[in-house]
Amino acid sequence: MSDTIFIEGGRVIDPANGVDAVRTVVVRYGVVAEVAERVERPRDARTFDARGKWVTPGFVDLHCHLREPGQEYKETVATGLRAAAAGGFTSVVAMPNTKPVNDNTSVTELMLARAAAAGAARLYPTGCISKGQNGEELAEFGELKTAGCVALTDDGKPVTSVALMRRALEYARAFKLPLAVHEEDLGLVGKGVMHEGPASTRLGLKGIPGAAEEVMVLRDIALAELTGGRLHIQHVSTRGSVRAVREAKKRGLQISAEVTPHHLALADEEVAASGYDTDFKMNPPLRSADDVKACREGLADGTIDAIATDHAPHSAVEKDVEFDVAANGIIGLETAFAVCLGVARTGAFPERRLVEVLTVSAARVFGLPGGTLSKGAAADVAVLDPALEWTYDPASGFSKSQNSPWKSKRLVGRCTHAFVGGKLVHGEK
């Protein structure tokens, strides 16, 4: 096997280097050797014909749930990382709400060992903010970082104690770790199961007002200002949250934000249209059409830094039940590109911005390598067919779970090849 790979004739979109043109990407010994218009191809180079396709840095997902250890019937590190590669993601950040939770180095090490064996996308673990994710005492940030965690989060749960959140932001500064926060005020959420609005009223489902997220975003912005801590707001979903982040950034605070493909593409009325389909139940819930618009605007104007999937596998045991009691969350790694491309093509944001928030802009949030085709960078590359029409069938996908609102839907745009460190991890040779 040759050590040289030519990915030829594709539209190379590499926002990190300001490239958007037909180019050939040359990979040697696992790193990007050259991105050029015309390159002499050695006889023994392996070539991939990318004509008509996009060639981008491999995508970076800041938010996914791989369920291992503890819930391997939903997903494992290996199946999750293969699903990631199939979606064009070459780096994923795994949330720590495994069973047991990742608040100690042994869980971190187990996840990294599984990832190394999987030979698919790269895994970056996150550790808990609080021990046991109980919101009471700080987890061991230093040890978690040493073991390989790139950020701290109690994702799935808000940090309800203001005092603990303050100390966490302060203490994390010692290790230069960002705090990624899942924002919801549990009092306002109550027993809510979808966005509070006309759709929840019609369906008779208990509502979660947008303010449940916004009061916590505003609280944590105030705490970031107080402490100088590095704050990342996970899955923003409301106009108020986008506005708060925009304003905080304008004042120079070190704040970042992510949005999910589903909050860019779907609104609460879809829950009604689906007829209580639990694959439309997630947290934060699908919001109003105006909130969707605000998220798109936030992505376009730079307020939102990254698209993150919040890939959350669940089995039929958790989903084939009454809407009230169904688990929150949907899988998203294999559909994210097509769904977001569809949104971009409505004119919501340029295609180049889409690639930016899936690559270099996302990588910067947690200071990850990747997201770039710079010379000398590890050759993490996605080849995408932006015109490929396909019907999504989660049963034949790579994830172990099938909880997706795009089940059986026609999508346009799909990853055809993914390379990690120059090694083909998805697609035909």
Add this chain to the structure above:
Amino acid sequence: MIGRQRHCIALAEFSREEILQVLDLAVNMKEVMRRPIKKVPSLRGKSIINLFFEASTRTRSSFEIAAKILSADALNWTSSSSSVTKGETLVDTVRNLEAMRPDVIVIRHQSSGAPRLVAESVGCAVVSAGDGAHEHPSQGLLDAFTIREKLGSLEGKVVTIVGDVSHSRVARSNVHCLPKLGAKVRFCGPPTMMPAGVEKLGATVFSDLKEAVDGADAVMMLRIQHERIGDPLIPNTREYSRYWGLNAKKSAEWLKPGCVILHPGPINRGVELSPDVADGGRSLILDQVQNGVAVRMAILYLLAGGAAGEGVGVEARA
């Protein structure tokens, strides 16, 4: 079938014609109820399962009597627990029941949308007897039947519904039914009991009771659930009663002559209705209960597919 409906789950999905089909047939069913021998063989050999996940004496009994008058066999299955606590999922429960070959499953469930999940899981007809805060279609139909019976028509009539609309499936079924028959619906209650975007349901919203009942042809008082107090939707029942309850004095001064009063029951006497009003001349509360049986007979008859020629004394007049 009720028009194009295989199930009776949500009046939001019913057309005017489908609603009228039930109401008109219920007129004949009410006549059957008043015969000395209250039994017709219309649904002989059909079986109906009443699957109740929430306590309900009135609605369950009403469906049971309706089935029995039509000669169907009715089985009552009650469970106080949801899928989560019981260990068997709702889908498994209804698939097991379906294996016993019922013609209709009547379901009451605390989760909105549960009847639809059941309908998607079984082949027989499904009738919702109330799901969460979503709909209570047979109640909506019996309310419309009762008002129409008393006032002659719903065309141009104003119906004011007072109480905790946010938790009320009765209010939702009414607001999807009454306007299709030409009535205007008003909602009234404290703002804490009005759900987000309530005006999009097609009702006019008031917080002042006097204004809300001004000119109304019918007033429906909803039950105040004790668990809402301190929820905190209202401070206490005393204050609620003072501002949103009906007593004889308000009834005499604020309601126009001929305005009728309804309540889906059970009543909290002295909270939403004073006893003299509940038992007074305007009250149609017991008519509602009787009409409930007739309306449920009509629903079961249409959905269990009573064969032509067997509905002795029913279709002849329908």
